[in-house]
Amino acid sequence: MKEAATFPEKRLDVYTEKNFAENEEGYRKKKWNRRKTIIVLLIVAIGFLAAVCIGGFFCKEAAQVTDFSRKNLPPCLSYPFGTDWLGRDMFARTVRGLSISIIIGVCAATFSAVMAFILGVVSATMGKTADAVVTWFIDLVMGIPHMLLLILICVACGRGLKGVILGVALTHWTSLARLIRGEVLQLKEQIYIKTAKKLGKSNLYIAMKHMVPHLLPQFIVGLVLLFPHAILHESSITFLGFGLSNEQPAIGIILSEAMKYLVTGKWWLALFPGIMLILTVVCFFTTGENLRMLLDPASVHE
Amino acid sequence: MKRKLLAILMAVCMTATFVGGSTAVWAAQEQSTGKDEVIVTMPTTSEPEAGFDPAYGWGAGEHVHEPLIQSTLTVTNTDLSIGMDLATDYSVSEDGLTWTVKIRDDVKFTDGEPLTADDVAFTYNNCRDNSSVNDFSMLKEAVAVDDTTVEFHMNTPFAVWPYTMAIVGIVPEHAYDENYGQNPIGSGRYIMKQWDKGQQVIFEANPDYYGEVPTIKKVTVLFMEEDAALAAAQAGTVDVAHTAASYSDMTVDGYDLFSVRTVDNRGFNLPATAAEEIDGVTYGNDFTTDVEVRRAINIGIDREEMIQNVLNGYGTPAYSVCDKMPWYNEAAEVEYDQDKARELLDAAGWETGDDGIREKDGIRAELTMLYPASDSVRQALAEDTKNQLTELGIEVTTEGVDWDTAYTRAESEPLVWGWGAHTPMELYNIYHTMNETGLAEYSPYSNETVDKYMDEALESSDLENSYDLWKKAQWDGETGITQDGDIPWIWLCNIDHLYFVKDGLKIADQKIHPHGHGWSIVNNVDQWSWE
Numbered sequence: 001m002k003e004a005a006t007f008p009e010k011r012l013d014v015y016t017e018k019n020f021a022e023n024e025e026g027y028r029k030k031k032w033n034r035r036k037t038i039i040v041l042l043i044v045a046i047g048f049l050a051a052v053c054i055g056g057f058f059c060k061e062a063a064q065v066t067d068f069s070r071k072n073l074p075p076c077l078s079y080p081f082g083t084d085w086l087g088r089d090m091f092a093r094t095v096r097g098l099s100i101s102i103i104i105g106v107c108a109a110t111f112s113a114v115m116a117f118i119l120g121v122v123s124a125t126m127g128k129t130a131d132a133v134v135t136w137f138i139d140l141v142m143g144i145p146h147m148l149l150l151i152l153i154c155v156a157c158g159r160g161l162k163g164v165i166l167g168v169a170l171t172h173w174t175s176l177a178r179l180i181r182g183e184v185l186q187l188k189e190q191i192y193i194k195t196a197k198k199l200g201k202s203n204l205y206i207a208m209k210h211m212v213p214h215l216l217p218q219f220i221v222g223l224v225l226l227f228p229h230a231i232l233h234e235s236s237i238t239f240l241g242f243g244l245s246n247e248q249p250a251i252g253i254i255l256s257e258a259m260k261y262l263v264t265g266k267w268w269l270a271l272f273p274g275i276m277l278i279l280t281v282v283c284f285f286t287t288g289e290n291l292r293m294l295l296d297p298a299s300v301h302e
Numbered sequence: 303m304k305r306k307l308l309a310i311l312m313a314v315c316m317t318a319t320f321v322g323g324s325t326a327v328w329a330a331q332e333q334s335t336g337k338d339e340v341i342v343t344m345p346t347t348s349e350p351e352a353g354f355d356p357a358y359g360w361g362a363g364e365h366v367h368e369p370l371i372q373s374t375l376t377v378t379n380t381d382l383s384i385g386m387d388l389a390t391d392y393s394v395s396e397d398g399l400t401w402t403v404k405i406r407d408d409v410k411f412t413d414g415e416p417l418t419a420d421d422v423a424f425t426y427n428n429c430r431d432n433s434s435v436n437d438f439s440m441l442k443e444a445v446a447v448d449d450t451t452v453e454f455h456m457n458t459p460f461a462v463w464p465y466t467m468a469i470v471g472i473v474p475e476h477a478y479d480e481n482y483g484q485n486p487i488g489s490g491r492y493i494m495k496q497w498d499k500g501q502q503v504i505f506e507a508n509p510d511y512y513g514e515v516p517t518i519k520k521v522t523v524l525f526m527e528e529d530a531a532l533a534a535a536q537a538g539t540v541d542v543a544h545t546a547a548s549y550s551d552m553t554v555d556g557y558d559l560f561s562v563r564t565v566d567n568r569g570f571n572l573p574a575t576a577a578e579e580i581d582g583v584t585y586g587n588d589f590t591t592d593v594e595v596r597r598a599i600n601i602g603i604d605r606e607e608m609i610q611n612v613l614n615g616y617g618t619p620a621y622s623v624c625d626k627m628p629w630y631n632e633a634a635e636v637e638y639d640q641d642k643a644r645e646l647l648d649a650a651g652w653e654t655g656d657d658g659i660r661e662k663d664g665i666r667a668e669l670t671m672l673y674p675a676s677d678s679v680r681q682a683l684a685e686d687t688k689n690q691l692t693e694l695g696i697e698v699t700t701e702g703v704d705w706d707t708a709y710t711r712a713e714s715e716p717l718v719w720g721w722g723a724h725t726p727m728e729l730y731n732i733y734h735t736m737n738e739t740g741l742a743e744y745s746p747y748s749n750e751t752v753d754k755y756m757d758e759a760l761e762s763s764d765l766e767n768s769y770d771l772w773k774k775a776q777w778d779g780e781t782g783i784t785q786d787g788d789i790p791w792i793w794l795c796n797i798d799h800l801y802f803v804k805d806g807l808k809i810a811d812q813k814i815h816p817h818g819h820g821w822s823i824v825n826n827v828d829q830w831s832w833e
Contacts, residue, residue: 066685068611085548085678086685246675246702260678263529264552 038290045283045290049102052280056099062089063096063249075268082268085261090254094273097251098280100244101231104161105284108168108234109226116173117219120180124188125207134181138174146171150233151242164243168230176222183218187211217295224288228281235277251277337832339520340807342542343531348820349503353483354494355473357428359435360483362469365818366723368825370505372471372488375403375422376464378724380813382628384464384765387513388417388472388489398459398763403452403467409512411474411489419446424475426454436466459761461768465725491516491828501525507828516828523824535802542809543802544819546679547613550800557802562823564815565627565722567620568683569793570671571745572596572716584714585746588665594650595667596789601636602643602694603687609795612682616800620793622776622784626814629726629772634784634793643694652695660695668697672717675702680718683794687718712745719744722796722817726772730756732791733775733783747790751781799823806833 071087073079081090123134141149154167187193187210196206237243238252246253251273258269352358354371361369368377375389392403409417426444429436440460445453454463477487486494491513492505503523507516526534528546535543535554543557550559574596575586590596605619618625621634652660652667660667671687673680681702688698708717721728734756735741735748742748752775759771777784783791799815801823810829815822 066682066689068686068689071611086682241676246681247700257678260527260529261548263532264549 035294038293041286042290045287048283049280049287052095052276053099053102055095056097056102059092059096059099062092064247065089072266074266075272081272082266084257084266084269088249090269090272093249093254094251094276097249097254097273098276100248101234101251101277102227102280104165104168104234105227105230108165108230109172109223111165111169112172112226112230113176113219113223115169116176116222117180117215119173120177121184121207121211121215123177123181124184125203131181134177138178141171141174146233147236150237151240154237154242159243160245164234164237167237168233172226172229172233176219176226179218179222180215183215184211187214221288221292221295224284224291227288228284231277231281231284338518339522340518340541340827340830341522341524341539342824342827343524343526343534343540343544344820345544346500346525346527348818349500349525350483352434354486355483356425356469356471357432357434358483360486361471361821362429362433362466363435365820365822366469366725366816367818367821369469369471369488370490370492370821370824370827371486371494372473372490373409373417374469374471375405375467378465378468378813380811382724382813384468387468388422389467392464392467394461394463394763396763398461398761399456401454401456401463402447403454405450405452406512407450409489410510411477411487412493412508412510413474413477413487415474415476417472417474417489418449419452420449421475422446422452422472424478425470425472426452428473428478429470459763461760461762461765462726464765465727468724492521514828518827518830521824521827532802538804541804541807542823544823545800545802547616547797547800548678550614550616554802556805558805560801560803560809561616561798562801562812562815563618563626564796564799564817565625565724566720566799566815566817566819567623567625567722567793567796568680568718568720569620569623569791570684570687570716570718571712571791572599572789573714573745574747574788574790575741577714583710585741587669587714589667589669590716592650592652592662593788594646595652596792597785598643598646598650598694599691599696600785600789600792601639601646603690603792603794604638604640605795606638608683608686608690611686612679613795613797616798617795618798620796622793623721623728623732623791624726625793625796627724627726629729629769631773631776631782631784633777633782633786636785640693647694654695658695659697666697667695668699670715671698671700672703672708672711672715673700674708674718675704677718679797680720684718687794709744716792720797720817724813724816726759726769729772729775730760742790745790747788749781749783749788751778752783752788807831808833 065088067087069087070079070083071085073083075082079089079091081094083089119134119137123131150167150171153170154163157163157166193206193210196210234243235250235252235255238250239256241256243252244250246257254273255270258266258273261269348365350360354360354369356362356369356372361367361372368374373388375387376392377385377387379385388405388409390404390406392401394401403422405419405422411417423444423446426441430438430441440456440458442455442457445455447453471488471490473482474487484497489512491508491511493508494503495506496504502525505521505523507519524534524540528544528549531540531543532545532549532552532554534540535557538556572590573585573587574591574593576591577584577586577588579585609615609617609619621636622630624630647660650662652662655661669691671684673684681700684700688700691698703711703717711717721732732744733742733747734753736743740748755771755775755778759768759775762768762771776782777787781787783789799819799822803809808831810826812823813825
């Protein structure tokens with residue numbers, strides 16, 4: 001808003017010499033615009049997440065190793081996050097745990113988003129009955145408390161990796177599905193769609209050729225914004241003991257184990273993994289939000 | 303923006319739960335003021351789910367202890383021999399099928415009604431029909447012959463019956479219904495005054511108690527986790543706080559660490575048969591079916607080091623399920639010898655492969671060591687076992703499991719168990735075969751000679767003499783369940799029960815605690831005193 005407003009004013013003064021110099025500087029400054037900031041932020045966030053994922057891959061063994069000769073060490077140079085009561089390296093465990101979380105998050109969110117996309121499109125294009133059924137499902141899933149449904153599905157699917165992914169996937173698709181349905185309903189009224197219809201194009205053709213490209217930005221942003229939710233829910237469900245089994249270095253497990261030892265003053269067991277979890281979640285958020293700003297022209301007004 | 307806020311909020315909430323969790327529990331508790339009152343903490347799992355009814359596990363369940371509210375016929379002494387409570391005398395017929403017990407005639411329930419042989423007979427018949435936790439199938443019928451004589455007619459001889467009599471609290475026939483557990487009436491040392499489920503139970507001394515007058519008049523038991531118990535001790539709000547080895551390096555002002563020797567053992571099973579699938583469940587394990595493997599594992603584990611590592615030194619090495627009990631056979635004891643363990647494996651044909659893991663006839667020397675996911679001590683034991691067995695060339699992966707799958711999976715894979723009770727029946731439960739399968743219940747194993755000794759021990763008419771037979775079941779010089787025998791279970795350690803005890807409180811001598819870090823400590827709370 002601000003930039004758009006100031007632009008024409010400056011143009012009027014463009015010919016005075018003094019202003020020309022100032023303007024030159026201003027122009028150079030402008031080169032570093034929000035778009036670039038966003039891209040840099042994006043790269044940093046993605047870099048961090050990639051580092052965690054790759055680190056997690058290499059920490060697989062280290063995260064499991066127990067060594068009683070080094071138990072309960074506070075943070076030091078060789079163990080930046082300290083060690084726990086089994087002498088496990090908390091740094092390796094945290095990185096590994098986060099990478100597990102990210103993988104689960106990506107799987108669950110992708111699954112969920114694809115489901116949302118299909119259901120959203122189906123709901124909007126396949127007639128009233130389909131719309132009623134899908135909307136009813138959305139209301140049903142949204143009506144049950146999130147965490148409860150998640151626990152139910154997870155336990156019913158036998159916990160573990162499969163349970164958590166299915167649980168998160170089956171509970172998170174609703175809002176995105178709703179969004180996409182609304183978007184499609186709006187699109188259907190557009191002249192070019194109507195024209196295409198009048199020209200005798202099939203529904204499938206219209207959906208694939210005209211609608212999908214239009215929906216893609218919303219879909220991608222929705223997908224990325226699902227990650228942090230999925231990760232937080234994965235860790236909370238594991239924290240509560242309904243998720244992953246506890247020999248795995250999942251972040252929820254680390255936190256729930258740490259809780260038992262907080263009272264003895266072993267703060268590092270919870271602090272660093274907690275901070276790392278928050279960092280990861282924030283990274284995904286900034287990625288998602290920035291993507292939205294880049295892809296959504298309307299955000300210029302914010 | 304809203305989502306961002308939500309995320310931050312969730313993160314804050316998660317951190318807050320850590321800090322908040324432990325404080326809430328003890329905030330409500332008040333400090334004990336009088337010098338004849340104590341406040342004791344216990345794990346939340348010690349709270350009797352079905353109430354204080356002996357038929358549903360009070361005193362007589364998985365974790366045996368004295369029922370406090372009710373009297374028992376016999377008691378176990380500190381040396382685990384049998385003493386008398388309600389009973390004045392008991393005897394058993396030559397064939398072991400009839401037990402005759404004489405009881406005191408001066409005992410009253412706390413509602414004023416006298417306790418008679420009818421009540422005793424009623425209690426036992428009720429347990430036989432309804433007990434959800436104990437096996438009373440050997441009892442045919444309990445009959446009150448007169449007011450002070452009870453006869454137990456047995457289906458099969460059961461020489462260890464006095465140990466059963468030591469844990470079954472006698473309930474009043476006239477005041478027993480389905481709600482008894484919530485509002486128990488007994489004739490024991492204490493009366494249950496108040497029970498706030500999920501929080502606490504308050505006992506007051508029974509003024510009409512027939513035995514010695516309890517010195518502690520009021521006992522409050524708080525149910526909480528170990529971290530909350532430690533916080534409560536640090537706040538000075540409790541007199542005895544149960545704690546775990548991982549907290550034993552903490553010092554709490556005004557409290558001393560009190561440790562009790564136990565037979566609360568931890569060990570793991572090694573399926574002794576070859577893998578075979580029956581009705582979708584795998585029984586046996588192709589690696590541990592080799593007796594030399596089991597022997598190598600038994601001597602290849604350094605128990606002392608394990609106790610230092612996992613228990614901070616608060617424990618004793620275990621070699622059987624019944625260490626220190628009168629029926630324990632010392633032949634079970636072995637010395638740690640890693641080299642010999644390697645030799646055993648080499649001699650048995652388990653050759654070290656390229657990756658350092660042994661192999662024989664295409665079978666890799668690998669195990670999945672299971673442990674109950676909620677138990678950090680057993681997890682640590684499993685991890686330490688893994689480290690030690692890796693040195694022998696055995697590949698171990700650990701896995702946390704829930705109890706609903708643990709029993710089935712233990713039929714083919716080792717699981718870290720906890721056992722230990724004041725009765726030789728523990729041996730029977732673990733090593734004796736079942737009729738249906740011909741294998742022992744918890745881990746596939748069978749040995750006719752071992753079975754025979756245990757059967758004979760149960761048929762024996764003299765309890766003291768039957769100890770010898772129980773010992774022979776463990777090792778008779780030729781066969782058994784020890785190192786030189788079949789060694790189907792490896793025993794690691796007995797875990798000391800640890801408590802923070804407030805200065806000035808004198809806890810009476812404890813008998814060796816059985817499995818379960820709960821009620822055993824207050825077995826003799828009536829004899830505790832303040833200085």
